[in-house]
Amino acid sequence: MIDTKLLDILACPACKGDVEYDARNEKIICTQCKKKYPVKDGIPVMLVEEAEE
Template sequence: MDHKLLDILVCPVSKAPLVWNKETQELLCYASGMAYPIRDDIPVLLESEARTLTAEERLKEK
């Protein structure tokens, strides 16, 4: 994930910063509790494509 791009991307729901999860290849938003997929190196920032973070994932917030 390009760090310059990550610096300007925000969650479309909460407008909060996104955190890249390298293991799952997702952008996480702890404010909205959503995880957005990255497909072919392109972030898919659509609420309809996102999944809800689990309670365990929300506890990992840094």
């Protein structure tokens, strides 16, 4: 689970949009460009190269 305080300060590195956490798939999803960033061992990997479209 990702702390909601962390989600409040994270932004998509590609478009600077807000993000939300998908606990089922363990992904951080941008609400604007819809890129999906993986969460590995509880740590968000906010790298554009690691994102899924």
